[in-house]
Amino acid sequence: MDALVRSLVGRQREQEALSSFVTASSGQSLVLRGEIGAGKSALLDHVADLACQEGHQVVRAVGVEAESDYPFAGLHQFLYPLMSHLDRLDASHRAVFDVVFSRNQGAPPSVMTLAIAVLDLLSLASSQKPLLLVLDDGQWFDTVSAEVCGFAGRRLAGSSVKLVVGVRSDVPSHFDTAALPELHITTLSEDDSQTLLDLHHPRLDPKIRRIVLDEAQGNPLALLELPPFLSGRPGRCVEELPGYHGVPLPRRLEYVYGTRIEALDKAVRAELLRGALDGAGSGMAAGAARGTRYRMVDVDAAALSGLLDVDRTNGHFVFRHPLVRSTVVQKATPNERRDAHAALARVYRDDLERRATHLAASTIDPDEEVAAELEAAAKSATRRGGALAAITWLTRAAELSESSEDRSRRLGDAAFIAGQAALPDQAQRLVHSDTAPDGGASPASVAASAYDALYRHGEVRSSRRQVTAALEAVRDDRTCQGMGEAEARLVILLIVTCQYASDAVAWQQARELLDALGDRIPAQSLLYRDAWSDVVRHGAGLRQRVDRAFAEARHLNPWDLVRLGVTAYHLDVLGPHRSHLQRTVDREAETGAIAAAMSMLHLITLDQMATGEWEEAERTCARSLELASEHDHALFAYHSRAYLAQLAALRGQVERARELQAAVDAWARPRGVGFLTQIADAVGITAALSEGDYESAYLYAIGITAPGSFEPYAHQASRTLLDLVEAAVHAGRADEARRHALAARHAGLPDVSPRLALITHGALAMTAEGDEEAAAHYEQAESVAEGDGFPFELARIRLAQGIRVRHSQGPKAARQALLRAAESFERLGAAAWADRARAELRASGMSTRPSSTSALTWQEHRIAGLAASGLTNKEIGERMHLSPRTVSSHLYRVFPKLGITTRAALRDALGNSTEENRG
Numbered sequence: 001m002d003a004l005v006r007s008l009v010g011r012q013r014e015q016e017a018l019s020s021f022v023t024a025s026s027g028q029s030l031v032l033r034g035e036i037g038a039g040k041s042a043l044l045d046h047v048a049d050l051a052c053q054e055g056h057q058v059v060r061a062v063g064v065e066a067e068s069d070y071p072f073a074g075l076h077q078f079l080y081p082l083m084s085h086l087d088r089l090d091a092s093h094r095a096v097f098d099v100v101f102s103r104n105q106g107a108p109p110s111v112m113t114l115a116i117a118v119l120d121l122l123s124l125a126s127s128q129k130p131l132l133l134v135l136d137d138g139q140w141f142d143t144v145s146a147e148v149c150g151f152a153g154r155r156l157a158g159s160s161v162k163l164v165v166g167v168r169s170d171v172p173s174h175f176d177t178a179a180l181p182e183l184h185i186t187t188l189s190e191d192d193s194q195t196l197l198d199l200h201h202p203r204l205d206p207k208i209r210r211i212v213l214d215e216a217q218g219n220p221l222a223l224l225e226l227p228p229f230l231s232g233r234p235g236r237c238v239e240e241l242p243g244y245h246g247v248p249l250p251r252r253l254e255y256v257y258g259t260r261i262e263a264l265d266k267a268v269r270a271e272l273l274r275g276a277l278d279g280a281g282s283g284m285a286a287g288a289a290r291g292t293r294y295r296m297v298d299v300d301a302a303a304l305s306g307l308l309d310v311d312r313t314n315g316h317f318v319f320r321h322p323l324v325r326s327t328v329v330q331k332a333t334p335n336e337r338r339d340a341h342a343a344l345a346r347v348y349r350d351d352l353e354r355r356a357t358h359l360a361a362s363t364i365d366p367d368e369e370v371a372a373e374l375e376a377a378a379k380s381a382t383r384r385g386g387a388l389a390a391i392t393w394l395t396r397a398a399e400l401s402e403s404s405e406d407r408s409r410r411l412g413d414a415a416f417i418a419g420q421a422a423l424p425d426q427a428q429r430l431v432h433s434d435t436a437p438d439g440g441a442s443p444a445s446v447a448a449s450a451y452d453a454l455y456r457h458g459e460v461r462s463s464r465r466q467v468t469a470a471l472e473a474v475r476d477d478r479t480c481q482g483m484g485e486a487e488a489r490l491v492i493l494l495i496v497t498c499q500y501a502s503d504a505v506a507w508q509q510a511r512e513l514l515d516a517l518g519d520r521i522p523a524q525s526l527l528y529r530d531a532w533s534d535v536v537r538h539g540a541g542l543r544q545r546v547d548r549a550f551a552e553a554r555h556l557n558p559w560d561l562v563r564l565g566v567t568a569y570h571l572d573v574l575g576p577h578r579s580h581l582q583r584t585v586d587r588e589a590e591t592g593a594i595a596a597a598m599s600m601l602h603l604i605t606l607d608q609m610a611t612g613e614w615e616e617a618e619r620t621c622a623r624s625l626e627l628a629s630e631h632d633h634a635l636f637a638y639h640s641r642a643y644l645a646q647l648a649a650l651r652g653q654v655e656r657a658r659e660l661q662a663a664v665d666a667w668a669r670p671r672g673v674g675f676l677t678q679i680a681d682a683v684g685i686t687a688a689l690s691e692g693d694y695e696s697a698y699l700y701a702i703g704i705t706a707p708g709s710f711e712p713y714a715h716q717a718s719r720t721l722l723d724l725v726e727a728a729v730h731a732g733r734a735d736e737a738r739r740h741a742l743a744a745r746h747a748g749l750p751d752v753s754p755r756l757a758l759i760t761h762g763a764l765a766m767t768a769e770g771d772e773e774a775a776a777h778y779e780q781a782e783s784v785a786e787g788d789g790f791p792f793e794l795a796r797i798r799l800a801q802g803i804r805v806r807h808s809q810g811p812k813a814a815r816q817a818l819l820r821a822a823e824s825f826e827r828l829g830a831a832a833w834a835d836r837a838r839a840e841l842r843a844s845g846m847s848t849r850p851s852s853t854s855a856l857t858w859q860e861h862r863i864a865g866l867a868a869s870g871l872t873n874k875e876i877g878e879r880m881h882l883s884p885r886t887v888s889s890h891l892y893r894v895f896p897k898l899g900i901t902t903r904a905a906l907r908d909a910l911g912n913s914t915e916e917n918r919g
Contacts, residue, residue, distance in 0.1 A: 008046060009199065009220075010192025011039070017183055018047045021164070022054055022132070027156030029163040031138070031175055034185030036323065037221030037253065040166035043185065044134050047164055051132040056162075057125070058132045060313075063140030064279035072100050072384075074145030075118075078133055085124045093117040111144060111586040115151035116883050122152065126160040137322060138165040139173035144385065144587065150178030187218030196220060201227040215252070221321060222253060228306075229256040257327040260305045269332070271299050272307070273340045276319070276328040277358075278347075294347060338362045353377045353389075360396040371400040375410060378417075382557055385587035387421040390414075395430065408434050412444025412486045420559055422594035422631040424452040443486035446470040450493055454500070455595060458635045458671045464497040464506060468513065475516050483520040491517075491525045492563065499532045499566075499715075500635070502674030507533050507713040524549065524563075531567040536710045536718050539752040543571050550577050558588050558596040565603040570715065572753035574607040575789055589627065598627050598636045605643050609650070610755070612791040612828045613859045618647050638667050642679040649686035650792065652832040657687045678704055678716040685723045690832040697727035707736035708743045718749060722759040722793060726800070729766055738767040754786040755793065762797035771808050774801075795824035799837050802844075811844035818844060827861045856897055861910075863890045864898070868906035 008015060021030050032040045048058045061077035079097070086097055096109045096117040109117070125131055135141070135149065153163045165180070167173045188196060193213055197204065200223075204212070208230050216222035261269060278294040296317045302308045307324050308317045319325045329337070341362035348354040356377030363370045374397035378390040394414035401407035411434040418427035431445035450466045453459040467490050474487050483491075491514065498510045514521055514529060527545050530538035546567050556564070565581055568574045574581075581600045589597040601624035608617035621643045628636035645660035661683040668676035681700050688697035701724035705717035721744050728737035741763035750757035758781055765777035778801045781787065787794060802818035822837035856864065859880075866876045873884040873891075880887070891903070898909040 008039075008042065009196040010188045011043065014043055014183065014185065015046065018043065018164075019050060021162065022047060022050045022056070024162075027126075027159035027161045029153035029156060029180045030165070031178070031180050031182045032164065032166045032185055033169050033182055034166075035169050035187070035219070037219045037321070038185045038187060039220040040168075040185055041136055041321070042220070044136050044164065044166050048132065048134050051130075051162075054130070056130045056132045058134060060134045060136070062279075063135070063137035065140045067279065068140045068142050072142070072144055074135075074141035075100070075114075075148055078135075078149075079118070079121070082121055082125045085121055088124050089117070089120060093120055097121070109583055109587075111147045111151065112883055113583060114144070115148045118148055119152050119155060122161045123159060130160040131162070133161070133163045135163070135165040138167040138175050139171040141174065143174055146174030146178070150175060150180065153178065153180050188220060188223070189218065193218050193223055197223050197227070200224055221323075225253055225256050225306075229259065253323050254327045254330065257307065257324050258331050260307055261302075261328060261331050263305065264301055268299055268301050269328075270336065270340065271296050272302055272328045273332050273336060274343055275299075275317070276325045277337070277340050277361075278344050279325075294344065338364070352380055356393055360393060360400075363400055365400075366402045367400050368402040368406070371397040371402070371406065371410070374400070375413075378413070382417065382593075383555070385558075385592040387417050387588070387592045391418050391421065391423075391426070398434075408442060408444070409485065412442065412447075415444050415448045416486075416489060417593070419448050419451045419455075420593040420595045422633065424448075424456060427452065443470055443474075443484070443490055447486060447489050447493055450497070451595075454493075454497060455633045455635050458500075458638070458667070458673055460497055460501045460672050464494065464501060467494045467497060468509070471513055471517070474520075475513065483517070483522070488522055488525070491521060492528065495525065495528050495532055498713075500673050500675045502678055502714060503672070504711075504713045524560075528563050528567055531570045532715075534713050535570050535715075535752050535756075536747050536749065537712070539571060540748055542567070543573055543753070546571060546573065550580070558584055558593040558600075562596045562599045562603070565600060569603055569606055572610070572755035572790075573786075574603060575611065575786075578604055578607045594627065594631060595633065595636075598624050598631075598633065601627070602636075602639060602643065605640075609643070609647060610790055612824075612862075613857075614647055614651060614829055615857060616859065618644065621647070634667075635673070638664050638673075638676060642676050642683070645683040646679065646686065649683050649690060651829050652690045654687045654690055657683055661687070675715065678714060682716050682720055682723070685720060685727070689723065689727065690830075692730075692832075692836070694727045694730035697723065698731045698733065701727055707733075708739035710743065710747060718744075718752075718756060721749070721756070722763055722796065725763040725766055726796065734767065737763075738769075741767045754784055755790050758784045758787040758790055758797070759793050762793065762800070765797065766800050766804075771804075774804060791824050792828055792830065795821045795828070795830075795833070795837075798824070799833070799840065802837075802840055806840065806844055814844050815841070815846055819846070827856055829857065856894060860890050860894050860897070863887055864894045864906055864910060867891060867903060868910055 017030075021028065032043055034040050048060065051058050059078055059081050061074060063074055067073040079100070083101075086094055089097075093116075096114055099109060100114065122131060122133075133149075138146065138149075141149070149163065149165070153165075156163065163180075165175055167175050169184075190213070193216065197209065197212060201209075204227055208227065211230060212223065212226045215226060261272070264272070275294050275296040296308075299308060299317055303310070303317060307320055307328075309320050310316070311318045319328075332340070338361065341358040345355050345358035345362055348358065352373075356374050359370050360374055374393040378393040378397070381387070381390040381393065391414050394410050394417070398407045398410035398414065401410060411430050415427045415430035418424075418430060427448040431442065431448045434442055434444065446466050446469075450463040453466075454463040471487070471490050471494060474483070474490075494510050494513070498507050501507075511529070511533070514526075527542065527549070531542050531546075535542075546564060549564050550568075561581065561584055565574065565577065568577055581604055585597045585600045585604070588594065588600075601620055605617045605621040605624065608614070608620060621640050625637055625640035625644070628634075628640055641660050642664045645657050645664060648654075648657035648660065661680045664676055664683075665680040668674075668680065681703050684700040685697045688694070688700060701720055704720055705711040705714055705724070707724065707728065710717040721740070725737045725741050728734070728740070741760070744756075744760040744763060749760045761777045761781040761784065765774045765781060768774035768777060778797065781794070781797050798817045799821040802814040802816075802821060805817060806814035818837055818841045822834060822841055825831075825834035825837055862880065863876055866879065867873075871879070873887040876882070876887045877884045882890075894906075898906070900906065900909050
């Protein structure tokens, strides 16, 4: 210990903090932040030594700038030494790590799923011996790895695991927002600087000593490295050194290291370059076939010159400082760098993405074999959430393509991914670099321009015109037998623009054009066309096709997953697939397909709204709005506001709902974005129903579709079925209500989706001409498979049933339906509806004092009920698409609301609340 203390000069405060950190009885995290050369690495060595003395297992990792876009690259370094514990994990968590380590081709896990699995692995690894994770250069950790470390780092309390991270203060880092405790590493004082200098360079010339102190300004690395450099130049002042005066300190130190590198033998420099380009000394390779990074050999001369150290754990040479690594690369000539990359490509011949990186940098002339490998690596990266890396590889693949067709295709792919990654300017640059032979716009150019106009400005009409013209050219080209990727994307974009237009004429024209293209249209595109355009007329039988497509979801790109998700939304079967969407969002929202992530957040919001998780839905939608605003995607921003308006209307926040409704309508209607104007009208219906203004609700509803019909290609026509019928019944328009309910049955809506089956039977019950018919339809509504997944609609149907039964059979007979409706509205947070149900209960002679369960949200009540039935947190989480920890936190809030302290008391608490109301 004394030797350690003496080696660190002027760091008493830091040593005390690190000593307390290591000896603390519970797990915790700490970030060391400071400028380059401030001594972060030395302090990390110090805390690692302290931990070893305290009996900890120490696992180290180093961020590598070249790998900052590779998903999981950094995390591999921490996980690889702990792999012996994987067999002790449960099957679900082992499956997560199988994907991370590329042992199978499953869908990449979300950050939360992976982080929970990592926490469990760390818990196992530290069960016999405390564990310290040490991360240097954390600013270069890839997004997923940094987020997992941040998530885990905030949850180490009570464990035997500690995490310490070193980051540069001058480089943005994902740890900047990780909310972990920090220790700022400052420069040394004048006295400490002199002490450190005299300790390592005791016989320094006084003049040079003064220059070093002035130049270093308390930076420890400069105090150590400048003296031998300046001493080797007698008679020359600092101002005379080329490339040294007037530049920042890191650049000066690079100059210092550069002089040492130039003095080395050519073979040694080549070996250093291979190590620098591969991140030698930075831990385990991200999935590298050999398991370790490049190992430098025959570089003793570099070690003697102070450029390298020896890793005490394995005896390998490592760079003394990241500046040495970067200087080695900078000093090499272009030919030397290409040769080094070619050698590394041979080393990693079994690692697709790592080999692609080195091939891309080593090849000059067009080479179709190399271009194909880069294209394959780009596809792999896209599925792993690495859109930025995919764009880079595809662009380079295009440059190396031997034919103009392959070059154009790859540039188009890069441009498309750039657009999906919310990089429209880069997408435009890519397509403009690929002009069609006749000087016209290529399909990729049209797609990029149309997506940009649609997403950023909501220009539905002009986007549709562009895409239609391009596809008409494809239709008229008789020499084209098939359809390329760029043309297939135009087909999807045509369907997307028609969906947002929600215009019957536009849809009809699109269907005619797609019919004319015949079997050149991909089969999946026809599924999207039918589900998105008009489920009333084309939705029957589509669910089976959607389920089959989702069975292969792990092989899909994120934008393909969005299309399937939109299809599931129109068929009201999003629930089973929400967890897959959530995992993909967590993976894509930072460096992946951000546009797809925004759409997936909308889909998750819709499913949370449908299942009654309204608080969660608002948080999800707010996140989508934040992303859309950040990336200047006006269409998605107003799409988010439309759903926030719906949520506000459902919860009885009428003023906020109408404010958002007006904003959405004012933006969408002039642009012809009918999809959003229909949602705005639906918000008007819900807000009016919440206030009991049935005439206004009816007028809004018939603005979407006339009673007794379902407006073709109007997606809200079927979704507002129950609204129109209920408004008409209460507004004294019984004939219109009955005609509309019968039209729903005649159109076969119960065969399209579970929600449409539920509300069709509800509408038929509300408008039934006799009590027996009404009872039959109420019973059918209650028995709809998956109907309980739509609690708001079900509660409304039960309320209507209770009102009808009270008038026809008496108060007592109505109580059960009214009570169930009231409890559902209370759990949902539908205040106005809950008041209405309680008023009906009072009219039936029941007490309406709030039950203990009324304070529970819908999700809390559902979790409590499942827990009361005997399910474990893990089983509840699997059923509700939540992590076991989230389930646990919900139950933690439920117990005090119910006035209980144990899980065993749940059943009685939930049962007693119902009995209290019945009394």
